[in-house]
Amino acid sequence: MRKKIIAANWKMYMTVTETENFYRAFAAEIPQNNRFEILIAPPATALAKLSELNARASQRIRLAAQNMFYEESGAYTGEISPTMLRELFVRYVILGHSERRQIFGESDALVARKVRAALHYKLRPILCVGETREQREAGKEKEILERQLRVALQGVESSSLESIVVAYEPIWAIGAERSAVPEQTQQLHAFIRCVLTYLSNAAVAEKIPIQYGGSVNTGNVAEFLSQPDIDGALIGRASLEARKFADIIKAANKLS
Ligand code: PGA
Numbered sequence: 001m002r003k004k005i006i007a008a009n010w011k012m013y014m015t016v017t018e019t020e021n022f023y024r025a026f027a028a029e030i031p032q033n034n035r036f037e038i039l040i041a042p043p044a045t046a047l048a049k050l051s052e053l054n055a056r057a058s059q060r061i062r063l064a065a066q067n068m069f070y071e072e073s074g075a076y077t078g079e080i081s082p083t084m085l086r087e088l089f090v091r092y093v094i095l096g097h098s099e100r101r102q103i104f105g106e107s108d109a110l111v112a113r114k115v116r117a118a119l120h121y122k123l124r125p126i127l128c129v130g131e132t133r134e135q136r137e138a139g140k141e142k143e144i145l146e147r148q149l150r151v152a153l154q155g156v157e158s159s160s161l162e163s164i165v166v167a168y169e170p171i172w173a174i175g176a177e178r179s180a181v182p183e184q185t186q187q188l189h190a191f192i193r194c195v196l197t198y199l200s201n202a203a204v205a206e207k208i209p210i211q212y213g214g215s216v217n218t219g220n221v222a223e224f225l226s227q228p229d230i231d232g233a234l235i236g237r238a239s240l241e242a243r244k245f246a247d248i249i250k251a252a253n254k255l256s
Contacts, residue, residue, distance in 0.1 A: 002209050004225070005165060005232035006249055007039035007064060007126065008239030009094060009213070010046075019046040022242045023053045027060050029246035031253050036232070038249060039064045040239075041094055044080055051088045064092035064126065067100060070117035082121035093118050094234075096152060097128045098171045108151035115152050119160045126165045126211070126234070127152055129192070133172035141170070142191055149195045158200040166192055166210045167234045173214025175236065182223045182230070185212055189229035218247045225252055 014022065019042055030038065041064035042050050054061055069079035085093060095118065096111035111127070118125040129148040131141040145168070153161065168188060173180045189210045196205035212224050213234030224230050233252075239245045 002207060002231050003037055004035065004252075005037045005039060005209055005211060006221075006252060007092075007094075007167075007211065007232065007234045008041060008245055009066065009097070009234055009236050010040070010042045010240060011066070011099070011236060012043060013240055014042055014046055016046050016049045019049055020053065022240075023050060023057075025242035026246055027053075027057050029242065029250075030060055031250055034249060034253055036249060036252055037062060039092055041066045041092070047085075047088050047090060051090070055089070062092060063088065063090045064094060065090050065123075066094050066097070068093050068095075068114060068118065068123075070113045072121075082117055082123055085123060086121060090123065092124045092126055092165070094126045094128060094167070096148070098130055098169060098174065102171075108148055111148075112152045112154060115164070116156065119156065119163060124163050124165060126167050128167045128169050128213070128234075130169040130171050130174075130214075136170065136172060141188065145188065145192060146195050149192065150199065153196075153199050156199075158204045161196070161200045161204050162207050164208060165232075166196070166208060167213050168192060168210060169213035169234065176215050179215035179217075179220055179224075180212070182220070182227055185224065186227035186229055189227065193229055216248070218244065218251050221248050221251050222255055225255055 038061045065085050072083050095114045100106045115125045131144040135144050193205050209231035211232040211234045212230050216233040216235045217238045
């Protein structure tokens with residue numbers, strides 16, 4: 001059975017005080033029968049507070065970072081290292097989010113270095129891949145996904161590949177009015193699993209959770225998660241309010 005993961009990507013929202021208020025309201029709403037691994041990726045400034053609150057609440061969630069650099073320390077102004085994240089009990093790190101790629105110019109090669117560093121320091125990378133609207137309209141989505149996965153995961157041993165999570169986030173569906181269509185998304189998740197099989201083997205590819213991200217909300221989460229190759233969700237806007245995010249988790253847990 002693959003791990004099912006519901007993750008909050010708070011992007012550049014939420015101060016430390018807002019994080020504290022969120023956590024208190026949210027922790028009380030997590031259903032008793034919850035079957036999902038719940039991740040929160042706050043801004044770096046709120047990681048320490050979230051880590052402390054979570055330790056007091058018997059680790060009800062897992063911490064994720066939104067980015068990191070690949071070196072352990074050094075003259076890299078503005079960057080955060082894998083060991084700094086480990087010190088705060090961070091378990092996952094989002095890498096290659098389309099906003100990092102598009103706004104901050106991160107290349108597939110840079111993402112690849114970060115993936116290898118995360119694995120080396122025992123952080124689980126959430127590798128984001130996805131095509132732009134133009135690429136989709138030109139029918140190039142599979143080509144793009146294949147390249148992003150191949151470059152980011154090249155040279156990673158099969159035994160380490162088991163620790164990664166892939167997040168398929170079509171860029172045109174992020175922060176959009178409408179999400180992608182679940183059935184079409186399933187086909188691309190199945191394709192991603194084929195690429196992962198090619199990069200390792202079927203047994204490893206079967207174990208890798210593939211999340212969907214892009215305008216997931218309470219109303220559509222169940223439809224996405226009922227697809228055979230959609231193993232979770234990476235959620236932006238709808239994760240910023242404790243009640244809304246908790247409602248998504250409740251809706252997901254209603255699935256048999
Ligand atoms: P959204 O963002 O849920 O606001 O579309 C998703 C993401 O960028 O991870």
